[in-house]
Amino acid sequence: MSKTKIEWTETTWNPTTGCTHISIGCQNCYAEVMAKRLHAMGLKKYENNFKLTLHPNVLIEPYQWKKPRMIFVNSMSDLFHEDMPFEYIQRVFKVMNDCKHHIFQVLTKRSNILLEYSKNLQWTENIWMGVTVENSQNVKRINHLQETEAFIKFLSIEPLLGPIQNLELQDINWVIVGGESGPKARPMNESWVKDIQSQCNKYHTPFFFKQWGGRNKKAAGRELLGKTWDEMPSYNKSRDLIFA
Numbered sequence: 001m002s003k004t005k006i007e008w009t010e011t012t013w014n015p016t017t018g019c020t021h022i023s024i025g026c027q028n029c030y031a032e033v034m035a036k037r038l039h040a041m042g043l044k045k046y047e048n049n050f051k052l053t054l055h056p057n058v059l060i061e062p063y064q065w066k067k068p069r070m071i072f073v074n075s076m077s078d079l080f081h082e083d084m085p086f087e088y089i090q091r092v093f094k095v096m097n098d099c100k101h102h103i104f105q106v107l108t109k110r111s112n113i114l115l116e117y118s119k120n121l122q123w124t125e126n127i128w129m130g131v132t133v134e135n136s137q138n139v140k141r142i143n144h145l146q147e148t149e150a151f152i153k154f155l156s157i158e159p160l161l162g163p164i165q166n167l168e169l170q171d172i173n174w175v176i177v178g179g180e181s182g183p184k185a186r187p188m189n190e191s192w193v194k195d196i197q198s199q200c201n202k203y204h205t206p207f208f209f210k211q212w213g214g215r216n217k218k219a220a221g222r223e224l225l226g227k228t229w230d231e232m233p234s235y236n237k238s239r240d241l242i243f244a
Contacts, residue, residue: 007210007222008176008232009072009105015059015092016077016084017045018052022109025134025159028184031076052083059091062099073106080110086117097124107132107156111144118148128174128233130154135162142168152233158210159185163192169203173233179213179220188213193224206231 002012017035021027031050038046045055062071073079073096079089096104107130108114114129123129129150131141134157145153152173157164159180169175177196179188193209200207209229212220222228 010070012075068101080108080113111141115144123149128152178210181213181217
């Protein structure tokens, strides 16, 4: 288990590591930077650096965690990468299907592959499926997500790199927004964030503001309109989802 500082989850689980750039949001990929650092430190799991690598020995881990957890799946990879064997995706889903006391949050930029595979995967209610939408050029990913069999569907609008108007939020259960962080962080305009929050309010969609980002994300903070936004899909502490 790897505890994480990511505000919208509790734990990360990486049955695969490594990825390749697919869109503008990947330009300053935090996972790639971290993988290179861990590779330089000699960690065996990252001996292939940021090349896509399967770790079947890790599949057993969620079974061993008795306390319910909110788990971000593949924070260091993309489960729907074009080179990922479908059989391995099925094995990951089998773990998530079995471990219903946990919530698993899966995030991809490869929404076309997600949609292609969706009907051949078993979607239990504890699997939250999300797509990254960093600008208006990638909103088609939302349409792909809406067509899947997932019970909880969410958007990670991070890093937000431009205004996104007229978001398709029907059947979307959660929206996360955040700015890019790090020494090469690209700027995020406050008006872009306010507009997305307003759209979420219109659709009664839970809104989570992760960070302003920048070179010093801690100093920039997380407040928007004078408050912290930590809204999430409804669920209780036993991890039973509550559907309105």
